[in-house]
Amino acid sequence: MDKKRIWELGRDNAETYREKKKLPVVLVVDNVRSLNNIGAMFRTADAFLVEQVVLCGISSTPPSPEIHKTALGAEDTVRWSYYHDTMEAIDTLRANGYRICCLEQVKGSIELQKFKVSNAEKYAIIVGNEVDGVDQLVVDASDVALEIPQYGTKHSLNVSVSAALSLWHFFLQLK
């Protein structure tokens, strides 16, 4: 089993990628502090054809050397926008037909792996701050809350890991 060379991976260049059909999935990054985490999420969004990354609140935006360090240029290929107010981002997405899904440990959540993704819908997935998670106001404004079952001692997973598991779930059902 020989490792594939870079040119055997069949990756797109930036221009081809921009024209490529994306999944109807937007990742909303609500007040994420770590630039490493933001960069890693851009890189995952690039791999799984996420339509847009919506950065909100304290979440930093490109260009940033620290985001670049983990995004490795994916911040230049994945479409992104910024909203100071996460609620305004949600209102805009809802008005444009997106179903609002927050990723949070709440009463009444659906376990991620049980959530059926429909080809007929568009989705916004919201991930929250490293310490406080998704704000309760944002949870209240969501159509559905998705939760990753966890059986360890820690309260939560790293936010870029949680985002990746969610995007992978949607990717597998939509691609």
Next chain:
Amino acid sequence: MDKKRIWELGRDNAETYREKKKLPVVLVVDNVRSLNNIGAMFRTADAFLVEQVVLCGISSTPPSPEIHKTALGAEDTVRWSYYHDTMEAIDTLRANGYRICCLEQVKGSIELQKFKVSNAEKYAIIVGNEVDGVDQLVVDASDVALEIPQYGTKHSLNVSVSAALSLWHFFLQLK
């Protein structure tokens, strides 16, 4: 949908967790340089009941303030060991009945989501260096190569993200 309070998450304390039955899955970390990545992998291993993290080569081991920063203490609850030589780790795991699965983009790989996990087997999942991936020698010594399909411009995902997607795949089928 109210957010769950910490005490409503039903997490184990360290002692209860250590006694808990784990998945027959070991994560082998082959020459991973970033302490952030190692910490994040410990945190994921904690959540998904991974039996052991095997750190190899240049991969740093706890105790380390940098690992702690992302592992948040999971490095104290998840069992771990260290091998200078990854091949020796593989030989030991194989001798103990583990099926050796490397996570790498190789010819003849199986897409991760298509890999059937059996309740009758034990698995070692190997992830590799941030730049060079899993070494070709280690790939050659593996029983199977798993590959995460990626449709973007970047060559690979962040290693802690790749490890998480793999552990999640095994977790969902074994739990």
